[in-house]
Amino acid sequence: MARIAQAVTAQVAYPFATLAAKKRAMEVRGHTVIDLSIGDASLPAPDAAVTALRERSLLAAHHHYSSYNGILPLRRAIADWIDRRFGVAIDPEREVTALMGSKEGLFRFPQAVLDPGDAALHPDPGYPVYPLAIRDAGGRPVAMDLSEKNGFLPDLGAIPEKTRRDVRMIIVNFPSNPTGATAGPAFYGELYRMAVRYDWIVVSDNAYCEIYDGAPPRAALEFDPKHERTVEFFSFSKTYSMTGWRLGWACGNADLVQALVKVKGLQDSAPFEPVQFAGIAALSLSDADLAPTRRFYADNRALMKKALDAAGIPYFDAQAGFYLWARVPAGLSAAGLTDRLLEERRVLVTPGTAFGPNGEGWFRIAATRHPDEMTEAARRISQGLPA
Numbered sequence: 001m002a003r004i005a006q007a008v009t010a011q012v013a014y015p016f017a018t019l020a021a022k023k024r025a026m027e028v029r030g031h032t033v034i035d036l037s038i039g040d041a042s043l044p045a046p047d048a049a050v051t052a053l054r055e056r057s058l059l060a061a062h063h064h065y066s067s068y069n070g071i072l073p074l075r076r077a078i079a080d081w082i083d084r085r086f087g088v089a090i091d092p093e094r095e096v097t098a099l100m101g102s103k104e105g106l107f108r109f110p111q112a113v114l115d116p117g118d119a120a121l122h123p124d125p126g127y128p129v130y131p132l133a134i135r136d137a138g139g140r141p142v143a144m145d146l147s148e149k150n151g152f153l154p155d156l157g158a159i160p161e162k163t164r165r166d167v168r169m170i171i172v173n174f175p176s177n178p179t180g181a182t183a184g185p186a187f188y189g190e191l192y193r194m195a196v197r198y199d200w201i202v203v204s205d206n207a208y209c210e211i212y213d214g215a216p217p218r219a220a221l222e223f224d225p226k227h228e229r230t231v232e233f234f235s236f237s238k239t240y241s242m243t244g245w246r247l248g249w250a251c252g253n254a255d256l257v258q259a260l261v262k263v264k265g266l267q268d269s270a271p272f273e274p275v276q277f278a279g280i281a282a283l284s285l286s287d288a289d290l291a292p293t294r295r296f297y298a299d300n301r302a303l304m305k306k307a308l309d310a311a312g313i314p315y316f317d318a319q320a321g322f323y324l325w326a327r328v329p330a331g332l333s334a335a336g337l338t339d340r341l342l343e344e345r346r347v348l349v350t351p352g353t354a355f356g357p358n359g360e361g362w363f364r365i366a367a368t369r370h371p372d373e374m375t376e377a378a379r380r381i382s383q384g385l386p387a
């Protein structure tokens, strides 16, 4: 038998791969499942991006390895966008790198900054890649327990003094996957003060910053005026419905960004250049261009909130991001509810435990499908959850 590394054998499968397998098993049995489990857009990518991809892909000059940190025109377009959106000036030469999706960068960044055994704080519930990446880099993941009573913001003041001193890096993610919580200046200001005091690296995952109903979400970089210790990750996936294109970026402190480029250079090359040109086209879209996308997610969230209200299911009242974070009825586990919703209602959601132990008692609905599918899923859920 082929021999697999013990660490890989022991590794749990990525939760979304497991859910996809369950869905496939239902489909093989002839059932049609409405999949609200993964945060994948159902909207098309912008025409401007598709056109740029088509035109650039016809030019043989773009068919070769790109520079490891991405082409300068993309890095310049990113710097312009960051300035327009957050009022932060970044140097496109040293403070930005293109990524093959932000997941790639988030997974590799701990390899660039952690020494064996270094502690790194991550949110629980949170995007499952964070603790896996910290561990893979030889670091020690330390969960920050998020709770509804704190609006799903980390309670930085509650972190014990010893932990604060041990910590090398902290990861935050607002608007949050899975809760949809957002953070304001008070939180980011406190984060920066603590990071300075205890010499932390701040990793801010801002993948959902353009999906919001009210005030635009903020960036951690706004609160680190000299870019001493912050790296922020952005994605084309959610804003521009370009999940399959694999394009994102990291920006912030030049030493940290260049360390990431060094690690990446051993493991991959930059994204296909026509995709990078498509990214430039996407970044030139205006707020007015993005308004229908924002409305799509706001309407889907509103529709699903109504269904949850009708079913008497409490949820966190998210105003940003793709997701609704809802309570599992008493007597069921998150996994149990997910299985029953799939078996009995043919709706696939994500059990809260996919995002860490604090996700027990919760499930996540991705408000990403066509409104007709969302309406049908809402109807099935509003019949009351299986007891």
Ligand SMILES: Cc1ncc(COP(=O)(O)O)c(C=O)c1O
Binding pocket: 039, 100, 101, 102, 103, 104, 106, 127, 173, 176, 177, 205, 207, 234, 235, 236, 237, 243, 247, 248
């Ligand atoms: C919080 C968060 N960060 C990062 C990503 C990765 O996005 P991508 O690799 O498509 O840029 C995701 C994807 O779901 C996410 O939810």
